[in-house]
Structures are given as structure tokens and as C-alpha cells.
Amino acid sequence: xxxxxxxxxxxxxxxxxxxxxxxxxxxxxxxxxxxxxxxxxxxxxxxxxxxxxxxxxxxxxxxxxxxxxxxxxxxxxxxxxxxxxxxxxxxxxxxxxxxxxxxxxxxxxxxxxxxxxxxxxxxxxxxxxxxxxxxxxxxxxxxxxxxxxxxxxxxxxxxxxxxxxxxxxxxxxxxxxxxxxxxxxxxx
Amino acid sequence: xxxxxxxxxxxxxxxxxxxxxxxxxxxxxxxxxxxxxxxxxxxxxxxxxxxxxxxxxxxxxxxxxxxxxxxxxxxxxxxxxxxxxxxxxxxxxxxxxxxxxxxxxxxxxxxxxxxxxxxxxxxxxxxxxxxxxxxxxxxxxxxxxxxxxxxxxxxxxxxxxxxxxxxxxxxxxxxxxxxxxxxxxxxxxxxxxxxxxxxxxxxxxxxxxxxxxxxxxxxxxxxxxxxxxxxxxxxxxxxxxxxxxxxxxxxxxxxxxxxxxxxxxxxxxxxxxxxxxxxxxxxxxxxxxxxxxxxxxxxxxxxxxxxxxxxxxxxxxxxxxxxxxxxxxxxxxxxxxxxxxxxxxxxxxxxxxxxxxxxxxxxxxxxxxxxxxxxxxxxxxxxxxxxxxxxx
Amino acid sequence: xxxxxxxxxxxxxxxxxxxxxxxxxxxxxxxxxxxxxxxxxxxxxxxxxxxxxxxxxxxxxxxxxxxxxxxxxxxxxxxxxxxxxxxxxxxxxxxxxxxxxxxxxxxxxxxxxxxxxxxxxxxxxxxxxxxxxxxxxxxxxxxxxxxxxxxxxxxxxxxxxxxxxxxxxx
Numbered sequence: 234x235x236x237x238x239x240x241x242x243x244x245x246x247x248x249x250x251x252x253x254x255x256x257x258x259x260x261x262x263x264x265x266x267x268x269x270x271x272x273x274x275x276x277x278x279x280x281x282x283x284x285x286x287x288x289x290x291x292x293x294x295x296x297x298x299x300x301x302x303x304x305x306x307x308x309x310x311x312x313x314x315x316x317x318x319x320x321x322x323x324x325x326x327x328x329x330x331x332x333x334x335x336x337x338x339x340x341x342x343x344x345x346x347x348x349x350x351x352x353x354x355x356x357x358x359x360x361x362x363x364x365x366x367x368x369x370x371x372x373x374x375x376x377x378x379x380x381x382x383x384x385x386x387x388x389x390x391x392x393x394x395x396x397x398x399x400x401x402x403x404x405x406x407x408x409x410x411x412x413x414x415x416x417x418x419x420x421x
Numbered sequence: 422x423x424x425x426x427x428x429x430x431x432x433x434x435x436x437x438x439x440x441x442x443x444x445x446x447x448x449x450x451x452x453x454x455x456x457x458x459x460x461x462x463x464x465x466x467x468x469x470x471x472x473x474x475x476x477x478x479x480x481x482x483x484x485x486x487x488x489x490x491x492x493x494x495x496x497x498x499x500x501x502x503x504x505x506x507x508x509x510x511x512x513x514x515x516x517x518x519x520x521x522x523x524x525x526x527x528x529x530x531x532x533x534x535x536x537x538x539x540x541x542x543x544x545x546x547x548x549x550x551x552x553x554x555x556x557x558x559x560x561x562x563x564x565x566x567x568x569x570x571x572x573x574x575x576x577x578x579x580x581x582x583x584x585x586x587x588x589x590x591x592x593x594x595x596x597x598x599x600x601x602x603x604x605x606x607x608x609x610x611x612x613x614x615x616x617x618x619x620x621x622x623x624x625x626x627x628x629x630x631x632x633x634x635x636x637x638x639x640x641x642x643x644x645x646x647x648x649x650x651x652x653x654x655x656x657x658x659x660x661x662x663x664x665x666x667x668x669x670x671x672x673x674x675x676x677x678x679x680x681x682x683x684x685x686x687x688x689x690x691x692x693x694x695x696x697x698x699x700x701x702x703x704x705x706x707x708x709x710x711x712x713x714x715x716x717x718x719x720x721x722x723x724x725x726x727x728x729x730x731x732x733x734x735x736x737x738x739x740x741x742x743x744x745x746x747x748x749x750x751x752x753x754x755x756x757x758x759x760x761x762x763x764x765x766x767x768x769x770x771x772x773x774x775x776x777x778x779x780x781x782x783x784x785x786x787x788x789x790x791x792x793x794x795x796x797x798x799x800x801x802x803x804x805x806x807x808x809x810x811x812x813x
Numbered sequence: 814x815x816x817x818x819x820x821x822x823x824x825x826x827x828x829x830x831x832x833x834x835x836x837x838x839x840x841x842x843x844x845x846x847x848x849x850x851x852x853x854x855x856x857x858x859x860x861x862x863x864x865x866x867x868x869x870x871x872x873x874x875x876x877x878x879x880x881x882x883x884x885x886x887x888x889x890x891x892x893x894x895x896x897x898x899x900x901x902x903x904x905x906x907x908x909x910x911x912x913x914x915x916x917x918x919x920x921x922x923x924x925x926x927x928x929x930x931x932x933x934x935x936x937x938x939x940x941x942x943x944x945x946x947x948x949x950x951x952x953x954x955x956x957x958x959x960x961x962x963x964x965x966x967x968x969x970x971x972x973x974x975x976x977x978x979x980x981x982x983x
Contacts, residue, residue: 258744258745259527259528259744259745259746260744260745260746260747286654286655287654287657288657289657289747289749289756289758289775290747290758290760290773290775292747292760292771292773292775293773294762294770294771295771305760307747307758307760311654311668311670313668314669318669318690319669320669320670320671320674320675320688321668321669321670321675322675323675323676328747347655347657348655348656348783348787349655349656349657349780349783351783352779352780352783356779360491382484383483383484384483384484384487384812384813384930385484385487385893385930386484386892386893393489393492393929393930394491394492394495398492398929400929401929404892405892405895405896407892407895407932407937407938408933408937409929409933410933411920411921411933411934411937416925416926417926417927456894456897457845457846457847457897457901458876459846459874459876463848463849463850463853464849464850464888464894484891484893485849485891485893485894485897486849486850486888486889486891486894487891487893487930488850488889488891488924488928488930488931489924489927489928489929489930489931492927492928492929493924493927493928496926496927497927504923505923508850508851508923511850511851511854512854555854570857570861571861571862574857574858574861574862574863575861575862575863577858578858578861578862578863581858591855591858591949591951592851592854592855592949593851593948593949808850809850809851
């Protein structure tokens with residue numbers, strides 16, 4: 234199916250949940266509203282024309298001017314070969330973007346649809362702060378209930394990939410920079 | 422649970438509540454493997470929940486090498502960022518450079534000269550051989566075969582010599598950059614490459630005799646932690662370990678980038694020759710077979726290599742038009758993906774790197790149930806993670 | 814040997830004892846396997862065929878810090894890893910030495926400016942004896958660093974504690 238056909242099928246089936254469709258360009262995608270994303274995900278995996286069985290990556294993006302955080306899901310559908318031992322091909326590839334407000338960034342987890350999403354969602358929480366409700370590895374601490382951090386230590390403060398992130402002055406007694414050198418303050 | 426099945430031997434059931442051991446009180450033990458450990462291929466921490474020698478659950482903890490690659494990508498121009506892509510999967514630096522360069526060139530609409538593309542492919546395939554040699558050596562070393570390590574590093578030094586004569590570096594090259602490659606080949610490179618390929622061809626059957634068909638090696642890796650094809654795709658595996666489970670999927674064949682459609686090569690898949698399809702032995706042998714295919718590709722590339730420029734005319738300050746792209750290439754460990762979003766300024770708005778080892782490692786939790794502690798190096802070595810691209 | 818340190822008067826002839834102890838220590842520096850990142854591959858290449866580190870006596874890499882006396886920190890140290898690094902250093906018995914291999918351990922390396930999770934040089938947390946710059950340093954550079962460390966050990970004397978023995982890890 235071409236990106237236009239995929240976008241049209243989704244819009245016909247889910248109507249208002251598909252906020253916009255951008256099928257021109259190098260990265261065709263649709264924007265899905267966060268409250269119906271799980272439904273759309275199950276449809277994308279199970280529908281016989283879609284059959285998106287491979288979630289390649291979940292990329293989080295910080296849209297500070299719009300006050301939103303975005304999660305971009307890159308999906309692909311494999312085509313097993315007709316004869317045994319033959320080369321596999323690809324049916325189609327598509328992307329889905331889910332936008333959430335920056336002050337209340339909650340999205341349903343799709344780790345039950347594509348198990349690989351578990352670690353990608355933990356990383357998106359760790360680096361950007363998007364909370365995926367229902368992730369299999371969820372903890373509750375002073376920051377609330379959220380997926381467990383995966384890259385930064387558990388007691389790390391802040392979400393590093395946000396555009397307004399403050400670099401730490403020190404961590405557990407280790408200074409952030411050697412001596413008085415503050416490279417980020419220097420002019421380029 | 423009162424009975425635990427020993428993985429790989431379904432007719433052996435270990436009854437932990439058996440009469441004979443009624444007076445023996447056993448407890449579960451949490452053992453920490455790593456982050457400093459000789460067999461964890463870098464700074465990986467595995468938390469093992471064990472009952473004696475039997476492993477009930479493995480939880481990988483990562484992040485000990487998180488080097489902020491994505492934040493740096495948002496702060497530097499593409500040409501400045503190329504050296505950081507080297508350090509993602511540092512064993513196959515050329516391939517990482519290639520993925521990022523292809524992504525930026527697609528966004529900026531730069532056309533790369535033909536000779537440059539052929540040089541990129543030559544370097545990428547040579548680096549594939551070098552990377553698989555390290556896997557072969559370290560896997561052998563983890564299981565106690567120190568000789569494999571010495572043999573593979575001996576071969577690898579020849580490849581390092583070739584790379585060093587071209588671009589000056591042994592491990593992190595930054596050779597493939599936006600617009601082409603940085604240097605043309607030195608005068609005698611092609612002869613030395615042909616010599617290396619002629620020298621390397623008979624070595625591969627030697628390694629089979631040394632390790633692949635070795636009785637101890639087979640006993641330690643066959644039937645250990647098999648993965649099915651559907652499981653592999655659901656968990657996002659890619660690269661040799663996906664092919665070991667059955668699917669004949671190679672991104673160089675599915676959607677060829679550079680000129681991979683102009684060369685002929687086979688795609689080896691796991692057949693379960695020594696045990697089950699998708700077990701650790703299959704994951705290992707795929708890499709040995711892939712090295713043979715890489716040699717085959719290299720011979721064809723040398724014959725097809727045209728003359729010409731090695732670098733396109735790229736302006737000093739590269740203006741990136743607004744857009745986004747997700748570009749993947751077939752690296753030795755799987756499919757490395759770069760999601761790059763630009764907003765019109767010379768510095769990208771968002772650079773996200775998806776390392777193949779990140780997805781490949783996530784399956785450890787799923788397949789390591791009912792194995793022995795001694796199987797963990799076998800599984801980890803066959804999955805072959807490089808923490809640089811897991812943690813980025 | 815620490816019971817002997819600082820118990821001698823100035824001027825007591827201990828040259829041949831010093832010479833023997835230093836010779837023994839410098840010719841059998843056993844490193845702990847501490848490869849973290851890309852520099853670890855060059856450290857492995859130093860231990861492999863072409864640049865055999867074993868001819869200097871330093872090829873017996875020990876997995877356990879309690880059996881080693883040299884720590885070659887090869888690769889970037891992050892904040893998450895820093896506490897483990899210090900713990901392993903403290904577990905090494907005296908006398909012990911540290912080689913900081915690679916630009917990342919020397920001063921943060923390429924991650925100096927934007928690396929929020931990278932320790933900008935391990936001398937912020939450990940006493941370092943030899944710095945080997947490079948990204949990654951060639952095996953010859955690492956061997957040169959090892960030889961400089963041997964020269965440093967040659968100047969040790971049991972009359973005074975060496976700097977690594979008197980400082981404790983931060």
C-alpha cells in the first residue's frame with residue numbers, strides 16, 4: 234500500500250482520531266490523538282492489509298514553542314517470501330506521531346502490541362519525560378508513576394533532551410566540570 | 422514452582438521440592454554480573470535471579486556508557502557530528518558514518534559521486550569483516566578459546582593497516598562524511614586489498630575447524646536460548662541474529678542503498694544445523710558465513726570501481742532545508758537507524774540514533790529463563806552487543 | 814610492605830632492596846580488565862598478536878581487582894559508572910597505579926562540552942599516574958604509557974610512601 238492509501242484507510246476508520254496526514258516528503262506519517270493511540274496501534278498490527286509487525290524506533294521530540302512533546306513511531310511491515318528459503322521483502326513502511334502537552338505528557342503504552350516498545354518507551358521517558366501508562370517496567374517514586382529510567386541513573390534530575398534542560402553542576406559529589414571551566418558559558 | 426525445565430533438554434525436569442532434597446533449604450539468590458565483567462562485552466550489568474546454578478530471570482541494566490550522543494547531535498553541524506557517529510558502534514565505525522551521511526544527504530539533496538559510493542561500500546564491507554572477526558574472537562575468548570581471539574586480531578590488523586593508509590585512523594575513522602569520503606585511496610590500496618582477500622579466504626575454513634565444529638563449542642552453544650522468527654520481529658531484532666531465526670531479511674537486498682543492487686551476494690540464514698533454528702550456534706555461524714559473502718562483494722566492487730571525484734561540492738555552511746527522515750542501513754550488528762529532523766538552520770533540530778544492539782539486548786529478559794549461569798556468556802556473545810550503541 | 818614505610822632514618826642504605834622491589838613490581842604489572850568503550854578495543858589489540866603487552870609482564874589481565882595492581886581505565890567514564898570505578902579502585906590492594914587511557918579519561922574528550930552524563934576526566938575521582946592521550950590512543954601509545962609508568966615505579970622507595978598510597982580515592 235502507498236502512504237496515501239494507508240493514511241486514507243486510517244482516516245476512514247478512525248475519523249477524528251487522525252488529526253492530520255503528511256504523506257509527502259521523505260517521512261510520510263499521520264498524527265494520531267493520544268487517547269485513541271492504542272486502538273490505532275492494534276489495528277495497524279492486526280489488519281490484514283496493514284500488518285505492521287515491526288516497530289523500528291520510538292523517537293521523542295521536544296516542541297517547546299508549541300508546548301508539546303511528540304513521540305514518533307516508525308513502523309514497517311515485512312513480507313515473508315512465497316517459497317521456503319526465499320528472500321523476504323517489505324510491504325510498506327509508515328510512521329505515526331503522537332503529540333502530548335508538555336505539562337501532562339501521558340500516552341498509552343504499546344508494549345503489549347509490539348514488545349520491543351518497552352525499552353524504547355523507557356528511553357523516551359528518561360530523555361524527554363513522556364510518561365507511557367502501562368509500560369511493563371513502571372515504578373512509583375517522587376516523580377510519580379512512570380516507566381523506569383533506562384539510561385540515566387535512577388536518581389537523575391530532569392530530562393536531558395528537553396530544550397530547556399540545565400546541565401548538572403555536580404552529581405553525587407563529582408563536579409560537572411574540571412575547575413572553573415564552564416564550556417557552555419563561553420562564546421563560540 | 423515445584424518443577425523447572427532445563428532449557429534445551431525438555432525431558433529433564435528438576436524438581437525443586439523433591440523428597441530427596443526435603444531437608445535442603447534453597448533460596449533464590451540475586452547475583453550481579455557487571456558492569457565490570459570480562460564477558461559482558463562492555464559496561465552491561467545483568468541482574469541474575471538464580472536458584473543454585475539455574476537462572477530464573479535475567480534483567481539487563483544499561484546506561485553505564487550513556488554519552489549523550491543525541492544531545493550532541495542537536496548542538497553540532499552534521500560535518501562536526503560525524504566523529505560522534507563513529508563512537509556509537511565503535512567496531513563498525515564506517516557503517517555508522519554511512520548511515521548518518523546518507524540521512525543528511527537525503528535531507529539536503531546532495532548527490533554523491535559514483536566513485537565515492539563505491540569507496541563507501543568497500544570500506545563498509547571491510548569493516549563488516551573486521552567487526553565479525555572481533556565477534557568471533559571475543560565469543561571464543563568468553564567460552565575459553567583464547568586462540569580464536571589471537572587469530573582474529575591477527576587478521577584484523579591487516580584490515581586496520583588498510584584503513585590507516587587511507588584515512589589515518591585505526592578504529593574511529595570519520596572517513597565517510599556528508600557529500601562523499603574525505604580522502605581518495607592511496608596508490609597501492611587495490612593491490613593490497615586483493616592480497617588481503619587472497620590471504621583471508623583460506624583462513625575461514627581454518628576457523629571452522631578451530632571453533633565452529635569444535636565439540637566443546639557446539640555443546641555450549643547448540644540449543645541454547647533459541648529465538649523464533651515471530652519473536653524476533655516482535656522484539657525488533659535485526660541483523661545476523663534475525664537471520665539466524667529463519668527470516669531471510671537483509672536490508673541491502675530489501676531496499677538497497679548505495680549500489681548494493683549492482684553486486685551479487687547470498688543471505689545466509691539459520692538452519693538449526695547443530696540444534697534448534699535460532700540458537701546460539703546459529704547466531705554465531707551466520708557471521709562466519711557473512712564474512713565469506715563480504716569477501717565476495719569486495720571482489721566485485723574492486724572490479725567495478727570507476728574513476729572520478731570522491732567528494733561532492735558541499736558548501737562550508739551546509740543549510741539543511743526543513744524536513745525529517747528515518748534512515749536505516751544494514752550494519753554488522755543489525756539495522757542502525759537515524760531519525761533526523763531539521764528546521765532550516767545549519768544544526769539539526771533532533772538527531773535520534775537507534776542502535777541495533779539496543780533492540781537485540783532487550784530479548785535477553787525473554788529468552789534467558791531456565792538456563793544455567795554458564796550459558797549467559799554464550800548467549801551474550803552470540804547476540805554480540807556493543808554498549809556504545811546500546812547506551813549512545 | 815606498608816609496615817616498613819616511614820620507619821627508616823634518613824641515610825639508611827636500602828638501595829638494593831628498593832631496586833629489587835621496584836624491579837619486581839614494574840615487570841609484573843597485572844591490569845584489571847576495565848575496558849569501557851572504544852579504547853578497550855585498542856587495549857585488546859595491545860594484548861593481542863602484534864603489540865604483545867605480555868612481553869612487558871603486563872598481559873595477565875585479572876577479572877578481579879583484588880588480584881591486580883594496575884587499572885587501565887580505557888573508555889569514557891559516566892556518572893552512572895563513576896561510583897563503581899571508585900569502588901573497584903578501593904578494592905585493589907596497595908601498591909596500585911592508574912593509567913588514564915584515552916581522551917575521555919584524561920579530560921572528558923569529545924564529550925567535554927555537551928556531555929551531561931560524562932565525567933570530565935577521571936582525575937576528578939581517582940589519583941592518576943599516567944595519562945595516555947588519543948582517541949583512541951594507538952597501541953604504541955599505550956605501551957609508551959606503560960613504560961613511563963615503569964619509570965615512575967623505578968623511583969619508588971620504601972622509605973617514603975608513594976603518592977598513590979598516601980592519597981585515598983575521592
